[in-house]
Amino acid sequence: MAESIKPHAIMVEFLFQGHINPFANLAIGLASKGCTVTYVQTEFIHNQMSQASQNPGFLFSTARGSGLDIRHKTISDGFPLDFDRDLNFDEFFSSIVRDFPTRVDELVGRIVRTERGRDTSTFLVADAYYTWPPEVAVKYNLVYVSFWPSPAERLSVGHHLALLEEKGTPITYDNYKDHIEEITEVVKSKNIGDVIKYSSPRDAPFCPEILMETIMKAHLQVRKAHFILCNTVEELEPHTLSTLNQKQYLPTYAIGPTSLLSSTLAPVSSLIPEVDCLEWLSSKPPRSVLFIAFGSIAPVEKNVIREIAHGLATSGANFVWVLRPDMVINEENDDVLPPGFEEEIVGRGLIVPWCDQRKVLASPAVGGFLTHCGWSSILESMWFGVPMLCYPILADQPNNRNMVVCDWKIGMNLCDEQEISRREVEEKIKGLMRSGNEVRMEMKKVKELVHNALGQDGSSHANMNRFLSDLKKKMCMMEK
Template identity: 50%
Template sequence: MKQQVEIKAHAIMITLPYQGHLNPFVDLAMQLASKGITVTFVHTQHAHHLITTSRHTPTSDIFSAAPHLDIRYATISDGFPLDFDRDLNWVDYWESLIRDFPSRVSDLVGDIISSSDPSLPPFLVADTFAAWPAMVAQKYNLLNVSFWTQPATEFAIDYHLHLLKQNGHYPPNKDDDEHVINYIPGVAPISTKDLMSHLQEADPTIAHEIVFRAFKEVVKADFILHNTVQELEPHTLSVLSQKQATYAIGPINFSTKTKTSVPIPKSLRHQVDCSKWLDARPRRSVLYISFGSIAQTNREVIQEIAHGLVVSGVSFIWVIRPQIVIDDGTDVLPAGFDEDVKDRGLVVPWCDQLAVLSSPAVGGFLTHCGWNSILESVWCGVPMICYPILYDQPTNRKLVVDDWKIGINLCNGESVCREEVAEKIKKVMSGEASDANLKEIRSKLHDAWSEDGSSHTNFDRFLKDLNHKI
């Protein structure tokens, strides 16, 4: 039996107010607290408002379901009123997060420290994409823990942005053909078309500023935690560990110590319960479709997928959230779609994705390739049809389809056509697509948080190293 690692310290955790970042941060908080660490978890007031109203059971503390853990809960203003549309005005929002939010964080951290038990040394746990960790850590003399919620491969690419610049691959030339990049330490040769979207855009955007600022900050971190598994990206993690203290602790969402009798509320949207509908379906007969919480596509893509579903004859659950299409239209499905699919389809604005993927009725996942979605799909043994849209998703697709061979592409060209959609759906739902590889990768994820698994061991190593420096 492995000896439990427990340390007495105080983690001040501040996540970004987005679902893909929030989910692993909550689970990391639970894991730290299960090791005896006091945690102060900070949400923006807007994120707290969305979580509590989506459940129709407002609570001042989302961690009240875990009273056995010492997790304090706090909120901070992001500088905007609750009814401000942060998605529609995301450039203005992020410019403010970069310009104005750091001073608010600094003041809050100072207040938390001054009102906390002085016998518990505080340290900072912040999202790698935040613009303020190094400043706050230096001001209060805190150890700075950076938490990266995407694959290590993408961290390594952004970390070595200077090499892309030196080799003329960033910024990209609009007229350039596809190139293979084979000089980034720890990263296997990768096509320019498989780089993250901010590295494929020739014109600078707010996304560039967010990423570039983040990677100027992260070199000042004392520890870097990665929500990936050592066995999935061994070479990349090994190379990164030669630069800074690096620990693969994924999938943190499934770490064994985070289980509670009542789930901690994390969803920023109201979730439709699909369990009864799924329970009435045969095993592996349902395709689940979701493009995550942020990514937008165009109406034509949605309509071609809809026509492909009609042709395929497959049962499905399809998450079509508000603002999923760029033109913000409300009626995005083709005329007559409901009649064409009759009772074999369920269209919902949002749902508990893990609960759906865990259902025996689900046999495939058409996904935008967000990292949380990939981890959840692999954990549940559900093969993927990949349609990346932006951010980290093109690189995630490469890992899933080309490297690990646990999914297929939705389309072989740039355009989506209904015939190809129907063909790919039938291929995945027939069970012929990459089942053997999926079982192997799934085993690696499940083993990682076993008693002697790599993520369990790495997390304990992180705690020991933290305890040594704190």
């Protein structure tokens, strides 16, 4: 392919908040490297963003204003805007698996036909949790790039377990000890049982079975990608990345953290209206505030909320707590906090339904982060150097927690016991917020490592350039 031909990425966004930020920022990263980008999202998600934003303009208006070539298209997910996708999740996601691929196929076909004859070469970029991209890429003779939004270890573990399932040896929480030799080479965690339990469609708590089955299939489909862009840092997972490339034959490039590629051009991508916490935070001493957030979809049991609340009350720590309206199943937020709690924490506690997590973590007042261990949250915590208290809930979160606590030592378990207790919550909060502790010192090292990776001489920057070079070679081969 001649150097004058411009790569054109058709990027199809996934449906969950935690996937959107890193994917949208990847679009900016590719456009910054000279690619044309057509960014595709569902009409529903675009509508939610417009309603949530105080400036509901074009998603990439700032990036376009700086000269980047990013186009934007919306596509129906098959349901009207007022359809409750959360309440009817199985019906909604079944349609996404069954019917949505046809809509994407038609859109990709139109774009490819429009681009034909121009000085461009089109490739497909899609979130790895979609299972349809390989077929669409083959149909239109496109290079397929899979974006893996989680750590490389989760990709390696999930792919290995999916292969065993395909071969007729499904690993479950009940039988994993009988197959321990088959999985220990890939699953390095000290808590293998947790990893298996939260990876199996049969065992995973809180996670709809149809979603877990799709994720398991996605772990197999990803091997059909020409390239995998992984939202991680090479220095954090060198052994796993080497295993993926050499033993599992998955061509993986560590280019993360993508959600922090650009602070000035980043799109507005929140699906929930945000409360500004910065004025309140500015009134607090440095590193005195604990930030508490469990992501956009993870459910939390009522007794867990109450034990955390009691522990907060007796810890004496200042805090910002994101308490989503839908976070506790079948409960209104007015009913989940202990009686008298809000009166007890006046002046040192702020409870909000949603906020800009990056702005909060960037505040000098924040000294700790109680998190569900979603991967985007972990990367943001690393970037801003905020040590973590870990309370994983579903999906890849236990695996992520194990790396945070055991491998990198930049966080602590909130709950070491079988059941969470207010006494342990109080003790762990006090331990985390104490200045000069080992976790805080290790986080300083990891913060520097992650910042260096995105620098001009860093590994993520180099891996992005290497990917683009390999991409052009591959497209050139496929066009002959």
